[in-house]
Amino acid sequence: AQSVTQLGSHVSVSEGALVLLRCNYSSSVPPYLFWYVQYPNQGLQLLLKYTSAATLVKGINGFEAEFKKSETSFHLTKPSAHMSDAAEYFCAVIHSGGYQKVTFGTGTKLQVIP
Amino acid sequence: ETGVTQSPTHLIKTRGQQVTLRCSSQSGHNTVSWYQQALGQGPQFIFQYYREEENGRGNFPPRFSGLQFPNYSSELNVNALELDDSALYLCASSLGLGKETQYFGPGTRLLVL
Numbered sequence: 001a002q003s004v005t006q007l008g009s010h011v012s013v014s015e016g017a018l019v020l021l022r023c024n025y026s027s028s029v030p031p032y033l034f035w036y037v038q039y040p041n042q043g044l045q046l047l048l049k050y051t052s053a054a055t056l057v058k059g060i061n062g063f064e065a066e067f068k069k070s071e072t073s074f075h076l077t078k079p080s081a082h083m084s085d086a087a088e089y090f091c092a093v094i095h096s097g098g099y100q101k102v103t104f105g106t107g108t109k110l111q112v113i114p
Numbered sequence: 115e116t117g118v119t120q121s122p123t124h125l126i127k128t129r130g131q132q133v134t135l136r137c138s139s140q141s142g143h144n145t146v147s148w149y150q151q152a153l154g155q156g157p158q159f160i161f162q163y164y165r166e167e168e169n170g171r172g173n174f175p176p177r178f179s180g181l182q183f184p185n186y187s188s189e190l191n192v193n194a195l196e197l198d199d200s201a202l203y204l205c206a207s208s209l210g211l212g213k214e215t216q217y218f219g220p221g222t223r224l225l226v227l
Binding site: 032034036041042043044045046049051090094096098099100101102103104105106107 | 157206217219
């Protein structure tokens with residue numbers, strides 16, 4: 001079964017500092033991986049996705065993630081945090097085999113300190 | 115192009131009642147998936163509908179049921195509500211059953227008293 005693990009349920013960074021949110025995956029087949037963001041009282045918005053075309057994936061709002069097979073990781077980064085980045089971030093993997101199902105990590109809440 | 119929409123936005127029910135949540139998929143999408151997100155948790159897969167048929171189900175009891183209509187919109191029905199059903203219910207649409215991206219609606223917040 002495919003799964004993702006997010007390390008750190010809460011991360012605090014100063015405005016302008018590097019954002020690093022960690023995600024490790026477990027999969028017996030090449031995974032398709034996603035990062036979603038959820039602002040308070042809202043649904044999920046797609047930040048970026050990895051589909052094996054390129055290991056470094058650029059997303060919206062200045063975020064990017066690098067797929068590292070040797071480390072089974074797909075960490076999300078942003079060079080400079082902005083106050084508007086405060087939200088909860090979910091790493092996810094999609095299964096496809098008869099039906100399509102997304103399995104989410106437990107989420108990381110990002111706090112940005114002014 | 116319209117995104118995924120859900121109604122209502124908020125709902126309060128009492129234990130034992132029944133509830134119906136609605137979802138309109140993104141234009142051109144024929145697959146709808148439903149997720150339950152309890153407070154402080156990641157979304158959990160309930161089931162998926164493809165071309166009006168249930169096509170996959172997560173670990174949820176039969177009192178969670180659904181429908182998909184010819185226009186690909188969908189309903190989630192929950193019977194005999196329990197307190198633990200209080201959650202944000204998210205609908206996602208996609209095109210087909212491959213590894214295409216699922217696009218999420220804003221959710222319906224259900225509170226069971």
